[in-house]
Amino acid sequence: MAATLHDVARLAGVSIKTVSNVINDYPHVRPETRERVERAIGELGYTPNLTARNLRSGRTGAIALAIPDLSLSYFAELAAAVIAAAEDAGAVVLVEQTDGDRDREIELLKSQRLKLTDGLIFSPLGMSQEDVAFLDVPYPLVVLGERIFDGPADHVTMRNIEAARAATEHLIAAGRRRIAVIGAHEGEVIGSAGLRLRGYREALAAAGIPFDADIVGFTTLWHRANGATAMRELLARGVEFDAVFGLNDTLALGAMRVLQEAGRRVPDDVAVIGFDDLDEARYSIPSLTTVHPGQDWIARTAVTTLLERIAGAGEATPPRLLLADYRIEVRESAPAVEISAA
Amino acid sequence: MAATLHDVARLAGVSIKTVSNVINDYPHVRPETRERVERAIGELGYTPNLTARNLRSGRTGAIALAIPDLSLSYFAELAAAVIAAAEDAGAVVLVEQTDGDRDREIELLKSQRLKLTDGLIFSPLGMSQEDVAFLDVPYPLVVLGERIFDGPADHVTMRNIEAARAATEHLIAAGRRRIAVIGAHEGEVIGSAGLRLRGYREALAAAGIPFDADIVGFTTLWHRANGATAMRELLARGVEFDAVFGLNDTLALGAMRVLQEAGRRVPDDVAVIGFDDLDEARYSIPSLTTVHPGQDWIARTAVTTLLERIAGAGEATPPRLLLADYRIEVRESAPAVEISAA
């Protein structure tokens, strides 16, 4: 059995209060007493019981992070950044996977599993705007992503519309006119797909290019395989295009693979741009031009915002919307200058 | 302030023990009493305080998982599987990143940060066999990976030597004779690199092919970029080879990219095989033949083994070594039959 305060106190011949004082660096302890206590601590190999401390303080020093699935690179990179940021702040992170399933997400929000933590960073995928009321929870919460806006909690996310518009403008500036899209969601208005598609349309409109629904590929899940399938459909349909905007990197990479299999040269015949700037985008063939949406900033900001809320648990400052800066990461799949078709 | 047992008891007009009985599904509670208590619980929105429960029971229901870095796909996929397995078992997972740094790994093992959890699944990368004594910790521990063997804790890992040998044999069976290796570590004997290299050499020896140090590429970190660099060096050296064994998938993918840039056809000129069977290996161009080392089994086994140790905390069964089965996942980059060079 592990040693307790009492054991240390007995061995050092002092009261537990004195031991507690030593442990918590309370200044007014006589040096010789302190030393005696420290020796006893060392001898017994005493370490404080965090659970008991937590019970007293009402805090655990842990935060929860709920994401759809760690095996999706985007969320793995996000989680890595969140854990690193939390560690810098002295907090520890409990990771939950929801699979992007609405019911599991809602259940998680009410779940007692979270009682082990002081607050939650939540990246919903299945829930949508009409579920906004479920975000009204009795603990500190920071929401990520584009599924729900104007909720009762702080929200850290990216500038989807502007960034997607910039991506599209990048292609237009390089001389592309028939820009296909991969990953659209039927009828979605907000959500990553809806917002990014809107940015795309804004860019087209600004350039006087008509929107053509024929070169928009729909796919609900944003996995590599779906990008590949959507691109196959586009090719099978026989529509013409000289560029592809993958609404995320994995879609773009899947699409790029199919393009190459079909003998289309990237970027000569078809330029490809993605969204997310995954590590992987740097190493594909060709390397993937993409939107860097500021995940690191999002992770850091989510952690500090949550910890602030936890610290000031009482105060009712209104929820904030925090937006990351983006930039276009120009690589081989869609260079900046116009490439003349062979 | 959240409601407590007392509040519920008061409202329901019973003692806290009765409320506790209801909550813990103690059978001998009169139905009408139970109903009254349940109504009170609903009215107050009572949820048990897990910290207090943990203090009583000495358990937290959380386990820790320590890995080098979630942004490495292998560890992300491992973590995803561990979290899923833990959830099935009713446990929650706290994820720590060590960056593969020996000092951080050792510090983590002694850290109080873990006091929030009942046990640890630990995947060391910086530590090595001589650090085995640090694994003698006063809490349930399951070790993963190939850095340390015969330690005082349960160890779940893969059959590196046999699997690497099988991978090499696959290339040999397809008619390859000059098989380069990417990712070797200078002088390493155990550790993934050392063991896999040993399997490679065993396969060569068995086939009567001499080992040639000239076609072994060294690189300490196993990132895509390192695979690419190592392959560039190999090409620059002008050595001949008709196959490449990437000691993991990311190395193989990085190497494959460089090969293609250099105009070598995969698999016609050079066959490529990896190790890990990352999700990504399925979607590269060409898709990557690789060793499936049973990560899922490893994750599930690590979790159940740890939970068993936690449950039987007293008993001192000797540490076990648990080995996952592997298989060769044959894809385009190294087909089973010999491809005749054009």
Add this chain to the structure above:
DNA sequence: GTGAAAGCGCTAACAA
């Protein structure tokens, strides 16, 4: 500068 004692919210032995 140090000690005594209450209590965080819960569980479980024991009583009734």
Add this chain to the structure above:
DNA sequence: TTGTTAGCGCTTTCAC
């Protein structure tokens, strides 16, 4: 079947 009560290990007033 239900109530009383003693802790789990710690922090923290309040005395001394």
